Amino acid sequence: MPVDIKTCDKDGVRLDSFVTESFDRTYSRSFYKHLIDEGKVSVNGKVVTKAGTKLASGDIVEADIPEPKKDDSFVAQYIPLDIVYEDSDLLVINKPQGMVVHPAAGHSEGTLVNALLAHCKDELSDINGVVRPGIVHRIDKDTSGLMLACKNNYTHLKLADMLSRHEIVREYRALVYGFVKEDKGMIDAPVGRSSSDRRKMAVNKDGKPAVTHFEVIERLGELTDLKLVLETGRTHQIRVHMAYIGHPVVGDPVYAPRRKNYGLAGQALHSQAITFVHPRTGETMHFECDLPDYYTAVIKSIKG
Numbered sequence: 001m002p003v004d005i006k007t008c009d010k011d012g013v014r015l016d017s018f019v020t021e022s023f024d025r026t027y028s029r030s031f032y033k034h035l036i037d038e039g040k041v042s043v044n045g046k047v048v049t050k051a052g053t054k055l056a057s058g059d060i061v062e063a064d065i066p067e068p069k070k071d072d073s074f075v076a077q078y079i080p081l082d083i084v085y086e087d088s089d090l091l092v093i094n095k096p097q098g099m100v101v102h103p104a105a106g107h108s109e110g111t112l113v114n115a116l117l118a119h120c121k122d123e124l125s126d127i128n129g130v131v132r133p134g135i136v137h138r139i140d141k142d143t144s145g146l147m148l149a150c151k152n153n154y155t156h157l158k159l160a161d162m163l164s165r166h167e168i169v170r171e172y173r174a175l176v177y178g179f180v181k182e183d184k185g186m187i188d189a190p191v192g193r194s195s196s197d198r199r200k201m202a203v204n205k206d207g208k209p210a211v212t213h214f215e216v217i218e219r220l221g222e223l224t225d226l227k228l229v230l231e232t233g234r235t236h237q238i239r240v241h242m243a244y245i246g247h248p249v250v251g252d253p254v255y256a257p258r259r260k261n262y263g264l265a266g267q268a269l270h271s272q273a274i275t276f277v278h279p280r281t282g283e284t285m286h287f288e289c290d291l292p293d294y295y296t297a298v299i300k301s302i303k304g
Contacts, residue, residue, distance in 0.1 A: 004065060005060060005061070005062050006022040006023065006063075007059070007060055008057060011055070011057050014051065014052055014053070015036060015043070015050070015054075016032055016036060017029075019061065022061070031127070032063070036049060036050070037051070040063060040064040041063045041064070042061070043061055044059055044060055075109070076118035076121075078115075079110065081119060082094040082289075085285070085287055089152060089154075089155040089279065090148055090278075091116075091148070092148060092287050093112070093146070093148075095139060095144060097266055097294060098266065100112070101132075101147075102132040112149075113134070116134050117133065120134065120151060124151055136160055137159075137233060139271055140267075142266020143269045143271065144269075144292050144295075145271025146271045146273065146287055146288075148274070154279070155280065158279030159276070159279060162276060162277070166232065167277070168275070170229065170271060170273075171273035171275075172228040173217070173226065173227055173228070173270045173291060174250075174267075174268060175226075175249065175268035175295065175298055176242050176247040177247055177248055177259055180216055180219070180226065184214065185213075187210075187244065190204065191204075191207045191236070191237055192204050193207075200254060201235050201236040209232060210232045210241065211230075211232050212228055212230060212231065212237060214229075215227045220303070223298070225299065236255075239252055239267060240255065242255075249267040249268060249269050250268040252266075253266065253267070264294060264298065270292060272289060273288040274286075274287055
């Protein structure tokens with residue numbers, strides 16, 4: 001793809017915002033930010049590597065947008081999917097605990113993406129590249145439940161915008177350690193990379209804003225069953241926030257590694273419901289799924 005050139009027509013616009021809005025709209029803001037970081041964008045002939053750089057009216061912006069790479073290493077695999085809803089634009093999938101969402105180091109097969117490639121063939125959005133076709137948001141490997149996948153770039157861009165505006169309501173259930181005293185509450189604490197362990201996330205002042213709402217469903221003595229609603233969607237947000245207030249998610253191998261895990265293979269965290277406005281039809285869509293067996297088994301073992 002040749003270098004594309006655009007002229008800014010107003011003062012004070014962020015560089016990443018300008019290129020996202022003015023250049024090829026099939027690519028996301030994060031894609032263009034990465035392009036800027038790599039020195040592929042210049043302003044008035046000078047390479048600029050800060051996404052937040054403010055432009056002035058008349059500035060000439062050039063972007064060297066690479067051709068999409070094809071990668072045959074991520075193969076279609078006929079893996080059964082629990083599809084809650086499907087139309088020509090999107091799917092709502094009930095992901096099982098233990099399934100990785102997209103290929104990564106050590107997980108080139110058996111992922112949700114491998115299954116989607118088989119189910120949807122070429123009908124998946126490609127905004128996030130060949131590694132994450134159709135993936136507009138994700139949930140952790142050992143978190144189960146509902147998530148969205150997109151069949152085209154129009155739907156992907158619309159849903160990504162809704163996510164950024166907090167217009168998609170995601171409701172989770174979590175079993176947490178301890179007796180949560182408050183019937184309901186809100187955790188407003190920024191989440192970013194841990195300074196002591198780069199593999200973990202943590203609440204820290206330099207993190208991104210993160211808000212989680214919680215409500216007690218049932219107190220089980222040594223555990224509490226919670227409903228949680230995400231206002232933001234940071235990496236490991238619920239797991240970090242619950243550990244932050246002293247009630248880590250049961251079975252969490254990262255944020256509660258030395259706690260009793262009740263025979264779980266991962267954290268007892270389930271994406272139970274999702275509500276959003278359909279990008280094409282404007283219809284409000286709401287989906288729910290049952291608690292999985294691994295989750296209810298812990299509750300039964302506590303109740304005897």
